[in-house]
Structure formats: C-alpha cells, structure tokens
Amino acid sequence: MEPSSPEVAAAPARPADSGLHARVLEHLGTAICGGELAPGSVLNIDELVDRYAVSRSVVREVLRVLASIGFIEARRRVGVMIRPASAWNVFDPQVIRWRLASAGRIAQLRSITELRTAVEPHAAYLAASRIGRDEASDLVGLAAKMWAAGEAGDEERFLHLDIEFHRRVLLASGNEMFVRLQELVAEVLTGRHKHHLMPHHPHEQALQMHADVAQAIQRRDGERARQAMVQLMEQAFDEMKSLWEQTALPDRSTDGGPTTSR
Amino acid sequence: MEPSSPEVAAAPARPADSGLHARVLEHLGTAICGGELAPGSVLNIDELVDRYAVSRSVVREVLRVLASIGFIEARRRVGVMIRPASAWNVFDPQVIRWRLASAGRIAQLRSITELRTAVEPHAAYLAASRIGRDEASDLVGLAAKMWAAGEAGDEERFLHLDIEFHRRVLLASGNEMFVRLQELVAEVLTGRHKHHLMPHHPHEQALQMHADVAQAIQRRDGERARQAMVQLMEQAFDEMKSLWEQTALPDRSTDGGPTTSR
DNA sequence: TAGATCCAAATGATATGATCTTTGAGTGGA
DNA sequence: TCCACTCAAAGATCATATCATTTGGATCTA
Structure with missing residues (x-):
C-alpha cells in the first residue's frame, strides 16, 4: 500500500x-x-x-x-x-451541505436567502453599536476592495471579498447565532456565483450599498446600516428570483413516481 | 385511549x-x-x-x-x-435546551430574542402573501382570544395563545427554516413568563399589535404586517431588556448578595 | 365469535474483549 | 541541533454475545 x-x-x-x-x-x-x-x-x-x-x-x-x-x-x-x-434540523451545517448537493438545492438556497434577508439587516443594525474601531475600519476597507475588484471584473476575488464582508458584519453583530449563519451565507453566495446569477461587473448600486453599510456601521448609525443592508438583500433576492421561478413548485402533493424504492 | x-x-x-x-x-x-x-x-x-x-x-x-x-x-x-x-451548533434544539438550563440562560434568551426580532417581521411579511384563507382566519381569531385572555388577566392562557400565535405566523411564512424557529420562540416566551417579565394585564398596545399583525396578514398587506411585528418585537425586547442589564455586567459596586456561586 | 391473555420472534440496546490505525513523544545517531 | 526511527497510548473498528422491549399472532376464556 x-x-x-x-x-x-x-x-x-x-x-x-x-x-x-x-x-x-x-x-x-x-x-x-x-x-x-x-x-x-x-x-x-x-x-x-x-x-x-x-x-x-x-x-x-x-x-x-x-x-x-x-x-x-x-x-x-x-x-x-x-x-x-x-x-430535520435544517440549521445543521451538515444537513445544509447535503441539501445543497441534492435535488432540493434550489429550495435550500431560497430558504437561506430569505433567512439572510431577515437576519442581515438586523445584524448590520446591531453591528453599528457593537463593532470595534479597527473592525469598522477593516469593514470599510473591505467595501473599498470590493469596489476595486468589481471595477476590474475580477469575479473570483469579488466573491471572496463579498463573503468576507458579510462574515464580518455577522461577526460584529455580537450575536453568536448570527455568527453561525456566516457559513450559510457563504454557501449562498458561492451558489449564486456557480449559477451565474451575478453580472460580470457587479451593479454599481450593489457596490455603493456595501460601502454604505460599512460606513453607516462605522458611524454607528444603526438605522442607516439596516436600511442599506435591506436594499442589498432586496437586490440579491431579485437576482436570484429567476432561480426559483424556473424551478418553482414541483407540486409535491401526490408524489407521482414511486421513485427508486430500492 | x-x-x-x-x-x-x-x-x-x-x-x-x-x-x-x-x-x-x-x-x-x-x-x-x-x-x-x-x-x-x-x-x-x-x-x-x-x-x-x-x-x-x-x-x-x-x-x-x-x-x-x-x-x-x-x-x-x-x-x-x-x-x-x-x-457549537447553537441552532441545535438540544443545545438550546441545555443552554437555557445552564448559567448562560440569560445570554441564550438574549440571542434568541435578537434572532426573533430579525426573523419574525420578515416571517409576517412572507406570511401575508403565502397564508391560506382559513389559516388567516384562525390567526385573526387567535389574536381575538389573546385580547380576551389579556382582559381577563388569565396569564397562563395568554402565554399559550401567544406562543400559538407566533407559531402560526412562522408556519405561514412557508419557510422551513423559520418554522424550525418556532420552538425557540416558545422557549423565550415561556422564559419571559417565568421571569415575571410580563405585566399581569398585557399592555393594551401589545394586544392591539397582535391584532394588527393578524389583520394585515389576512389582508395580504405584507408591509403593514412587518411593521406591526417590528413594533411587537421592539416592545418584547424592551420588556426583557432588564434581564440582560441586570445580569450583563457584574456591577459589583452595590453587591447585594454573593448569589449562587454553586 | 369476540375479546383478553400469553408467548415467542424480531430488532434495537448494551456489554465485552480483541485487533487495527494513527500519532505524540521519546530516543539515538549523524 | 536536528532528523529518522521506535514505541506506546488512545481512538477506530470489528466480532460476538446477551439483555430488553415491542408486537403479531397463537391460545385461552366467556
């Protein structure tokens, strides 16, 4: 051997x-x-x-x-x-991995995206009052890097920065449960990328909103941070909407095929 | 039987x-x-x-x-x-049970309350467009019963109705992950009750807001449902604030008793 | 015949002892 | 000093046996 x-x-x-x-x-x-x-x-x-x-x-x-x-x-x-x-414990990271690798992938992406839409704005709000000075600076810096990567059309780099940005906001929220959602967000963003749901050059708006979120958090303006994040989520949701509309409802009521059976 | x-x-x-x-x-x-x-x-x-x-x-x-x-x-x-x-998988129901039974109980209640604050308004928003006619009627009915129980000062009954109300909203959101948060909400409400954080006669405002949420959902007015739920969450959060403020920082200046120590 | 009772097979739950595999720490030589 | 080698500790896996519970069906009684 x-x-x-x-x-x-x-x-x-x-x-x-x-x-x-x-x-x-x-x-x-x-x-x-x-x-x-x-x-x-x-x-x-x-x-x-x-x-x-x-x-x-x-x-x-x-x-x-x-x-x-x-x-x-x-x-x-x-x-x-x-x-x-x-x-099922649908919050178990392992379960989420399996579901994202299964036929229910789209449904899973949708669920998580809705969860993000609910949580991230509040996380941004909380972060504004809890983040440390250095962390806040880093966040603003990250938004700037995202802008650069977006302008340069470097999708890979943009994706990684995007994930990192949201991770930091969740971390700064100071809520252990929010922090744990970080990995889900990463999965969604990666999934969105894989499905080519992102324009090669991210929307100018999206770039600006990330910058707004970062700045609002640094200035400790929770309400503005939340608003900016809400807009970000709305845009992200819209971009992904085509996914579930094309895969919409499989009509699970009377399960037709006896499938496998083994 | x-x-x-x-x-x-x-x-x-x-x-x-x-x-x-x-x-x-x-x-x-x-x-x-x-x-x-x-x-x-x-x-x-x-x-x-x-x-x-x-x-x-x-x-x-x-x-x-x-x-x-x-x-x-x-x-x-x-x-x-x-x-x-x-x-830790802080979303695992078992973990949450253990933590609620441990010294970190207050911190756990706080985390979940913040999560509720983020999720429930969005759940109400989604429910407005996804709830069925009968479910909506039931929801309005539940709010009415809550009003009655509140007026009558029946705390036990109010608690159960309250839990049921929020459970239904989460269910109606149509998001499997939100649904799973139902048990956490139940824990928080029960915990709030145990700690005597609820007035014997629930605030008139709270009763009205529950009714507003239900009605807005039935009328399919997602935005109004969200707003009403946000107010509800803010009030709930305020009521519990004393919990973490008294436990949060040691504040040894006026140290009454050495407390627990186990 | 109907219903209560009892029995035994099925299957998971627990116990036990042996062997395999990985890996941290010690040891010796260059 | 540093690298390679050896050894033993501890988990990982295996094999087998026994215990305990559940349940379908046989048996018994009215």
Whole structure:
C-alpha cells in the first residue's frame, strides 16, 4: 500500500472525511436528503452492516448521529424509520451541505436567502453599536476592495471579498447565532456565483450599498446600516428570483413516481 | 385511549429519555454547556466508561453525537477534547435546551430574542402573501382570544395563545427554516413568563399589535404586517431588556448578595 | 365469535474483549 | 541541533454475545 513515500501527494482529510464513520454517514445523509430513502421507509441495522460492509459499531454510531439531527428514529422490533423533512434540523451545517448537493438545492438556497434577508439587516443594525474601531475600519476597507475588484471584473476575488464582508458584519453583530449563519451565507453566495446569477461587473448600486453599510456601521448609525443592508438583500433576492421561478413548485402533493424504492 | 389504572403515575419515556445513551448524553451535554467541562480539557473513553458505569458502545455513541454538534473533537493518542462555544451548533434544539438550563440562560434568551426580532417581521411579511384563507382566519381569531385572555388577566392562557400565535405566523411564512424557529420562540416566551417579565394585564398596545399583525396578514398587506411585528418585537425586547442589564455586567459596586456561586 | 391473555420472534440496546490505525513523544545517531 | 526511527497510548473498528422491549399472532376464556 503506502510505504510512506516522500511525496505524500494526497494526504488530505484533516477534519472529518476519511474513516468509515464519515463515509457511511455521508452516504446515508445524502440518500435521505436526496429522497432516495423516502420518509416512512424502514431500514435495519444488520442490513446496513451488510450493505456497507462495516461493523455494527460504525453503523450504530452513524445512526445515533442521524437520529440527533432528526433524520431517523429507531424503534425496537421495527427498525430504523426515515423521518419526514419536517423533523430535520435544517440549521445543521451538515444537513445544509447535503441539501445543497441534492435535488432540493434550489429550495435550500431560497430558504437561506430569505433567512439572510431577515437576519442581515438586523445584524448590520446591531453591528453599528457593537463593532470595534479597527473592525469598522477593516469593514470599510473591505467595501473599498470590493469596489476595486468589481471595477476590474475580477469575479473570483469579488466573491471572496463579498463573503468576507458579510462574515464580518455577522461577526460584529455580537450575536453568536448570527455568527453561525456566516457559513450559510457563504454557501449562498458561492451558489449564486456557480449559477451565474451575478453580472460580470457587479451593479454599481450593489457596490455603493456595501460601502454604505460599512460606513453607516462605522458611524454607528444603526438605522442607516439596516436600511442599506435591506436594499442589498432586496437586490440579491431579485437576482436570484429567476432561480426559483424556473424551478418553482414541483407540486409535491401526490408524489407521482414511486421513485427508486430500492 | 388510557385503559390503564388511575395511578400509573410515572409512565414516562416516550421519545428519548430513558436509556443509557440519553442519560449520558444529557449529563455530558449539560456539563459542557454549563462550563463544568472547560474548553480544552480532555477526557478519555475509558474514564467515561468508569464514571458512568456503562459500556464503551454507549460512550462512543454519545461522543459521536456530541462531536456532531461541535461539543468535542476526538483525536487519537490524545483523547476527547472539549471544544469552545464558538464551535457549537447553537441552532441545535438540544443545545438550546441545555443552554437555557445552564448559567448562560440569560445570554441564550438574549440571542434568541435578537434572532426573533430579525426573523419574525420578515416571517409576517412572507406570511401575508403565502397564508391560506382559513389559516388567516384562525390567526385573526387567535389574536381575538389573546385580547380576551389579556382582559381577563388569565396569564397562563395568554402565554399559550401567544406562543400559538407566533407559531402560526412562522408556519405561514412557508419557510422551513423559520418554522424550525418556532420552538425557540416558545422557549423565550415561556422564559419571559417565568421571569415575571410580563405585566399581569398585557399592555393594551401589545394586544392591539397582535391584532394588527393578524389583520394585515389576512389582508395580504405584507408591509403593514412587518411593521406591526417590528413594533411587537421592539416592545418584547424592551420588556426583557432588564434581564440582560441586570445580569450583563457584574456591577459589583452595590453587591447585594454573593448569589449562587454553586 | 369476540375479546383478553400469553408467548415467542424480531430488532434495537448494551456489554465485552480483541485487533487495527494513527500519532505524540521519546530516543539515538549523524 | 536536528532528523529518522521506535514505541506506546488512545481512538477506530470489528466480532460476538446477551439483555430488553415491542408486537403479531397463537391460545385461552366467556
């Protein structure tokens, strides 16, 4: 196998990927999010042990995690039942990753975008009264860099700066829960970029609004910061509207295809 | 339904309590949230096996769950490290329960209240365009019942109606993530009640605002619904402000009693 | 026949002991 | 001093066994 050669090319996997647990968890989580395992269907441990060719320990540990995020419910004499999406911990970063990688990606993007629309303006408002001097300066600087990147048409750089900008505002809000939404925002922005929903040269308005938000926060004008962020959100929402309008409602009522079934 | 004898006092354990797993998880989760296990400190599996007198299976399953919510990180040759609060999944209902039961209760209430302030107005706005006729009628009816309960000074009933009212608005928003915040709102309202932060006779204003929200939603006037909800949130926030102001900064000058200390 | 009671299989829950894998720390040589 | 090597600690995984609960169906009684 790997006699530990000098190059060590791959050797990634710092956080949580390699390992049987992660592998099985990933597979099951994806399957449930993707609807391949429909709500109500039942698994049992031994079956999973066979299917993934791992030990009971691994399977049980995975099931405990899935249960803790509301994906399944284990009952004696019955088995492991898949629970409906309404029971899922939709704020769990892992769940969000899976959903963004599934067919429900658009719906997930929409949910998060609406959440952003609600939260970020208030975060900007709070940040205005809680941010530190240096942080505020950095924020204004970031807005300036965004302007530069926008003018230069450097989309990649703009995206990263955009993510960083919103991250800082959420951080400065001083609310631990808002801070945690930072990663969701990053996902949405990246998703928007992937779907080519951003003009090559960001709207002049958007650039100005970022600058407004930063400045208002620095001047500790919470109300103005909120207003500017609201406008920013409205524009972002409009840009993405085409996404859900083209994928609109799949009419989930009477689920036509028996799908997979396995 | 209940053929059992009249006594049968206990009869607990429907969802997730009884069982070694739940017991150990609860204990460790509480300890970490409460700061009894400081970030950076290290545990090891065998130690936990001894401490709780359970098998490794149970301990490992608990640790996997704790790891999935960011409480711990297991590393070979080292042990199980407690992670800082900044790594926690603060949206996990379980985490919120633990925190509300810990010394950080006030801070948790504050975070959630700020989140409500951000989300509920937007939820009302969205509900105005997405709610069904019957649901809207029910909402108006609920506001009316709240008025009645408020007039009658029936605090218990008012609390329940209040929770139900906000639950319905979040549900009607049509956003799965907002819906999930419903349980947090319930916790905050209950907490506010426990701390006697509500006047025995709810403010006339608050009653009127609930009615306004309901009516605006029914009339599909999103902007008005949002405004009314904003006012509602501002009042609620003001009522609770005393909570964090009295707990926020030590203020040892007029130190009445050494309080808790545990 | 209808209903209450009891039994046993199914399946998750827990326990236990062994082995594999990773990795921090110590150790020795250049 | 520094790098390579070795070793052991601790989690990760495996295999097996036993316990406990649930539930469908057989059995018994009125």
